[in-house]
Amino acid sequence: MSFREFYNSVLGTALTTNDALPFVVEKVHFKKGELITPYGKVEDMVYFMNAGIVEMSIKSYMTEKIIDFFFKNELFCGLTSFLTQLPTDVQIVALMDCEMEMIAHSSLMSAYETSLETNKFGRIITEQGYIRKSNREKDFLTKTAEERYEEMFESRSQYISNIPVNKIAKYLGIHPESLSRIRKKMSS
Secondary structure (H helix, E strand, O other): OOHHHHHHHHHOOOOOOHHHOOOOOEEEEEOOOOEEEOOOOEOOEEEEEEEOOEEEEEEOOOOEEEEEEEOOOOEEOOHHHHHHOOEOOEEEEEOOOEEEEEEEHHHHHHHHHHOHHHHHHHHHHHHHHHHHHHHHHHHHHHOOHHHHHHHHHHHHHHHHOOOOHHHHHHHHOOOHHHHHHHHHHHHO
């Protein structure tokens, strides 16, 4: 799916070319391990994943924690920084070679000034992002690491093998050894 197709699916429109979008969309590639958004940078792009996986992490008191993974057909960025235009406290890194489409902050803000459709798209995407974040917080408060891993495995099984075990463990908030026990239990 391309970003244009994603945009059409969210709004129920039928734009046939990227030129019909009210903002500029540009293709970009990142290699495995490449920084997309480093800590302290002002986020000036929003990305749509065509192929690949990225991780979003944050520094905590003694370590780095993985906040989320983003996969094919998902939008992502350091949202707080993107909205406030202040330096970000998150980092986004490609976990494999990635193909994306990106939209510059300035282009999107200009479209917000002139396009009711773009405003609706932005509202819907922001609502979806809030729901995703809220559900993750609820899961951390109400589910065990095993339950969270099982749900991740069920919904993202095609990607799990491309994410190192230590990164999945960080995402779940457990040690890699604990994840190994969970995986062993699930396979028996």
